[in-house]
Amino acid sequence: MTEITTYKQVWSYRTPRGRLLAWAGWLALVALFVWCWQIMTERTIWAFVQDAPRQAADIGSRMLPPRWPYLSELWAPLWDTLNIATLGTIGGVFMAVPVAFLAARNTTPSVAILRPIALFIIVASRSINSLIWALLLVAIIGPGLLAGIIAISLRSIGFIGKLLYEAIEETDTKQIEAVSATGATGLQVLNYGIVPQIMPAFWGITVFRWDINIRESTILGLVGAGGLGLKLQGSLNTLAWSQVSVILLLILATVVVSEWISAKVRHALI
Amino acid sequence: MLTLDGLSKTYKTGDTALSDVTLSVPKGQIIGLIGPSGAGKSTLIRCINRLVEPTSGKIMLGDVNLASLGKSDLRQQRRRIGMIFQEYALVERLTVMENVLSGRLGYVPFWRSFLRRFPATDIQRAYQLLDRVGLMEHADKRADALSGGQRQRVGIARALAQGPELLLVDEPTASLDPKTSRQIMRLLTEICSERGLPAIVNIHDVPLAQQFMQRIVGLRAGRVVFDGPPDMLTREALTTIYGEEDWNAMRQGDEEQAEAEAEARGRLAVLAQ
Known part of the structure; x- marks a missing residue:
């Protein structure tokens, strides 16, 4: 057997400089953690923290057993909540689809003007939470379901618009090229070349957003935009903890069901 | 021309x-x-x-x-001008029929194509073409359910639906x-000579x-x-196009492939009996 002597037996993943930098990085991270911990504990009132388990147990005991007869008062607000979520999603889709086509690089009619506007609409809608939209809208159009529906749809534009325009940009250009080579008009290319390719993404995104909207619309009532949140706020204000637990369980059940539906629909599409 | x-x-x-x-x-x-x-x-x-x-x-x-x-x-x-593509370039999520009819997009107004209500003559022509390329029974299947050779046949039917001059x-x-390649090439050349395309x-x-x-x-x-x-x-001509290469060896390789295919076909025929 011939001995291999001319090749090195040492190989390292990082250069010496890289190793030094990695150690420095970890050191900085530990220092940051220690520093943050110090700031956090400085402002904490330890009496409250020590008290926490007792307080939690106290509220827990007041919440149990849930006052089940209260459920009969909740069906109407639950129906409102579902309506806010569903109508809000539909409204959001209607506004988001044109925005998405304006924002996608391969379908926008003007990269210089319309695309930035569409992107701005998406960012603006995404950066403001539904609860804040609802707060603004309750102030503008008054409390009630309508404010909730509009808040949900305004928040949905950004989410649906962003995911949809990314789906449009990821379409297969060969299929689009083939349709345009037949002499089709721009609209026909959109209809035959692009829309079939984004349909699964479109339904997936829409159902996913509907599922998120169910969760978000349960709390919109806290600021007066109707639905279960209104009842939650009422019960919290009157310290009716056994009613709060019924509402929380109902929200949990609703979210589980909506998530199950959304998972089923998305599974069927993909 | x-x-x-x-x-x-x-x-x-x-x-x-x-x-x-x-x-x-x-x-x-x-x-x-x-x-x-x-x-x-x-x-x-x-x-x-x-x-x-x-x-x-x-x-x-x-x-x-x-x-x-x-x-x-x-x-x-x-x-x-009809065009046929390397990876078929069918709209995968549309049916075979929609793909063939998309060859008529340049001739019909938007509402007809949007509602999939093409003129009767276009539909008749599409069926005739599907029959010509041997895919009559696949008309309502989705394009992505077909095999490579079948998809390319749909591509050919789509191009012909345009009534092209080239x-x-x-x-x-x-x-x-290799086998499907030869079938597709044969179909293409037959269709071109039928129509003087x-x-x-x-x-x-x-x-x-x-x-x-x-x-x-x-x-x-x-x-x-x-x-x-x-x-x-x-060999000289191929060298001007591609540069230096052992062309005879390549030809031999192709003959070997053809022989192997013939042999495989023979064996299949024996098995089928």
Whole structure:
């Protein structure tokens, strides 16, 4: 057997400089953690923290057993909540689809003007939470379901618009090229070349957003935009903890069901 | 008849894909366009229907110069040119029938195509074409449910649905196995001779080109370096197109493949008895 002597037996993943930098990085991270911990504990009132388990147990005991007869008062607000979520999603889709086509690089009619506007609409809608939209809208159009529906749809534009325009940009250009080579008009290319390719993404995104909207619309009532949140706020204000637990369980059940539906629909599409 | 006159294409990156290509394709002639990767075969085909904009030169289809058309006139003229693609380029999530009917998009108003209510003559023609390419029973299947060879047949039917005067065929067999490749090439050449359709076929496979094409055009670095019948494609000619290579060995390889295929077919026939 011939001995291999001319090749090195040492190989390292990082250069010496890289190793030094990695150690420095970890050191900085530990220092940051220690520093943050110090700031956090400085402002904490330890009496409250020590008290926490007792307080939690106290509220827990007041919440149990849930006052089940209260459920009969909740069906109407639950129906409102579902309506806010569903109508809000539909409204959001209607506004988001044109925005998405304006924002996608391969379908926008003007990269210089319309695309930035569409992107701005998406960012603006995404950066403001539904609860804040609802707060603004309750102030503008008054409390009630309508404010909730509009808040949900305004928040949905950004989410649906962003995911949809990314789906449009990821379409297969060969299929689009083939349709345009037949002499089709721009609209026909959109209809035959692009829309079939984004349909699964479109339904997936829409159902996913509907599922998120169910969760978000349960709390919109806290600021007066109707639905279960209104009842939650009422019960919290009157310290009716056994009613709060019924509402929380109902929200949990609703979210589980909506998530199950959304998972089923998305599974069927993909 | 198609005539290219001094066609050149330089991409924005500064790469010259085509320089001064002059070529004329008479009615009913099938031309095989061969050349190494990057020789400009695909660019040449795409310049003709202006999926790629040529930098200069004339593209005469009949008496229309395609190179000088505006957007809407170009759209009208594209209906006269059927195109068949390397990876079929069917709209995968549409049915076979919708794909074939999409060849009629240039002729129908938007509302008809949107509602899928095509004129009866278009539908009849689509069925006739599906029957011609042997896919009658697959009309309502989704395109992505078909095999490679079947998809390329749909691609051919879509191109023919346009009622074209010229076929542009871009590597029709590059994603197919040798047997299916030959079937597709045979179908293409039969259809072209039935209809007197001229065609330009980009093709990588030199023996396949020699077997099926009436005329071979060799491109190298964007220039035509060979133009003649397949039997003039000698070792010297191949060397001018592709550079130095042991051409006899390659031919031998192809013969071996053909023999192996024949043998396999024989064995299958025995098994089938």
